[in-house]
Amino acid sequence: MRAQDQFIVNEQGEKVLLRGMGLGGWMLQEGYMLKLGNLGQQHAMRAKIEELIGAEATQEFYNAWLANHTTKADIDAMAKWGFNSVRLPMHFNLYTLPIEQEPVKGQNTWLEQGFAMTDALIAWAKANNMYVILDLHAAPGGQGNDFAISDRNPNTPSLWQSEANQQKMIELWRKLAQRYANEPAVGAYDIINEPNWGFENADDKNGCKETKNEPLKKLMVDVTKAIRSVDTKHMIIIEGNCWGNNYAGVLPQWDNNMVLSFHKYWNNNTLDDIKSHLDLRAKYNMPIWLGESGENSNLWFTDAIALVESQGIGWAWWPLKKLGFNNPLEVKPNAGYLALVDYWNGKGEKPSAKDAKKALLQLANHDIRFENTQFHPEVIDAMFRQPYSKLNLPFKTHRISKTGGTITAVDYDMGRSGIAYHDKDSANYHISAGSERMPWNRGTTYRNEGVDIEFDPAKKSHFINHIEAGEWTEYTLEADQAGVYGLSAEVKATVATGRLGVSVNNELLAVDTAVAQSEKWQQVKLANVKLLQGTNKIRIYANAGGYHLLSLQLKK
Structure with a gap:
């Protein structure tokens, strides 16, 4: 795919309306997706698990989670329902070590696991004529003050407080682009998810009042240069500050194959609510994409999709599955895991290490697999049929x-x-x-x-x-x-x-x-x-x- 004026087109020059789903919770867990909103970040959840069952069993849990959360069956089902794309939220630590763990300061140790998982997803999508959009969801150090969405640890330097973290991010994108430069099933590189940081004013924690966004733009320009050094074909998607919505100082675009992403949650579904994004599309003659939305009712889904599609805008919903009801697939956790949740939420007694391990491995090896989830046909109906019927x-x-x-x-x-x-x-x-x-x-x-x-x-x-x-x-x-x-x-x-x-x-x-x-x-x-x-x-x-x-x- 590529950007052509205000639209995304394929290699034949035909307009492509992306209808996608984000694989939230796979490479990067957020607490609310596991009924652990009080813990928030993945590293905090992992620490709590390790306290209960030890490091070796914890690693066993995470290996099982990554192997079973998203499989070919999930992607086959998405294609059957009508999706033509999938957004992969990547955690950098599956591809490279954190800067604090690098044996040689300033160098990058590459990890095969993340690349192998990405290769598998691309193969599943390609078999279904679907695009994969690579999305750096957890950047080195974390890209904002909304800690859970990027697994940020506030006790270590953030992405914006560390030149080493920024360089690692740049090199990771160079590595990814080099690997997938000639892969047409890769739809685009979404280079940083939902940055939310006050550069001018620390009290503006999520960057919603930022007027310049200079560090954000510089980093995205540097990433673009790294990508273009090895890949001149693929679209690059940029996201503004304030969870992908504040583009002050970021535009105009610096590449001729670039898409602007905006995110939309919990607001009204009228043209006025997306007018600022439509204005940017017209002013800079570039495509826009609703890169993330969801976590609402079917009525809201229908209205939001009808709104953006009426303007020729594609979308990626969030997420495919979680321990919760407002997505296509609902994970139904075992009773032992729910007892564990009660303990962590201060509502139950501490389980034994044996019982905790059994519950967690049942969740990761069984409960989260496609065939064991509860399918919500009314959610799919609201997304694909109801906007037009x-x-x-x-x-x-x-x-x-x-x-x-x-x-x-x-x-x-x-x-x-x-x-x-x-x-x-x-x-x-x-x-x-x-x-x-x-x-x-x-x-x-x-x-x-x-x-x-x-x-x-x-x-x-x-x-x-x-x-x-x-x-x-x-x-x-x-x-x-x-x-x-x-x-x-x-x-x-x-x-x-x-x-x-x-x-x-x-x-x-x-x-x-x-x-x-x-x-x-x-x-x-x-x-x-x-x-x-x-x-x-x-x-x-x-x-x-x-x-x-x-x-x-x-x-x-």
């Missing part, structure tokens, strides 16, 4: 036989908010709103829409809770036989305020059923409904909230 599709097949059937309430349709469901809290806009982060799904489980979901261990089933007046969910079902069926709902409520309404095939019924106060699940008759043979749609309304909804039953 106002139709809803079944989340699961609901077949109603001649005698009836049961529908689990959380298995409502996939589709846009206002089409498949309506919930009053459907996305996180705290950056634009100037407020604290608010969960769009209070249970943070099972699905990634605004509909609030929790799990009932006794029922071994998820249910909808925190239901408010005006909210609703729609279900597509297939009836084997036309006829009249009795519709009831399985509900419970701690207060007697809930009231339910129903529509069938877009016809609102004269139903306003009260939900009695009860600590136990109870069946409430809603209406007799007429179903057509084949496809039908039933919508359940909260005329008044304050109840939980487990399932719907249809009986002949």
Whole structure:
């Protein structure tokens, strides 16, 4: 690929709209991805693991993690879902030693592990006609005051406080460019992820008020020269200060094959919200790319992707998988690991070294592998279909036989908010709103829409809770036989305020059923409904909230 005026094109000169995913958590762990947000950086987590199970077992864990987190199966699935690119967040310490560990000061010891992992990823992507974008996510010393994203240790010199760290970064990029100079499956070199540093004012910790960015520009220019000394073909992607968004003093570009990246999280999805980036594209006649975004609801994903694609801008979401629900793949950790998390978070007793090792190796050898993760089809649907469709599709097949059937309430349709469901809290806009982060799904489980979901261990089933007046969910079902069926709902409520309404095939019924106060699940008759043979749609309304909804039953 290459930059051609304001667009990215392939070797045939055809425009390429990148649709990608970042492999966060593979080469570089962040605490929140492992439910260890209080620890933050990878080196802090590693130290805690070593305290429990020793250095040898810790190395065994990390070897297993790197071998199993991302495999060919992950990349094959991404291609099947519709992705045409993958962004690889690299940790420098898999490619070269930290400056503090170099046997000869000023020299670079090259490590095969990182290069071999990169080679494997490129081969998997190439087999699927996908591009790999190399992204230096953890630079030598760390590139900012947001410590976790670059595994920065504040007790050692940062990237900006050490000429030796900067030289190591320059030489690492020279080495990478030399290795991949003639590899067309490598899409671009994203030379530094999310720098966030106040050069002019130390109190401006993340560089959002920086007006010159002189050290950042100098380093990116020096890296570019090193790359071009061995590779004149590949695109170079640059990121501004303030997590990739402050380009003051950085432009104009200094290379004719360069792309500007911006990152977008937790703000509104209007043209005004990306106007400053569009202005830079026009002013400097260069492509722009949404290099990182995500960590939000399906509604937000759909709106953000529709916005940038309407302007001919490609994107890379974040991340493919983690121990959490708002990504395509969710890692379901073993019980032993969750006990370990409780201990590290100050909520449980210290496990034995034997139990801790067993739990960690099960996480790394089993839980994180593609085939053992939970796939979220509604996330993929929100990213690829919903930006261009106002139709809803079944989340699961609901077949109603001649005698009836049961529908689990959380298995409502996939589709846009206002089409498949309506919930009053459907996305996180705290950056634009100037407020604290608010969960769009209070249970943070099972699905990634605004509909609030929790799990009932006794029922071994998820249910909808925190239901408010005006909210609703729609279900597509297939009836084997036309006829009249009795519709009831399985509900419970701690207060007697809930009231339910129903529509069938877009016809609102004269139903306003009260939900009695009860600590136990109870069946409430809603209406007799007429179903057509084949496809039908039933919508359940909260005329008044304050109840939980487990399932719907249809009986002949």
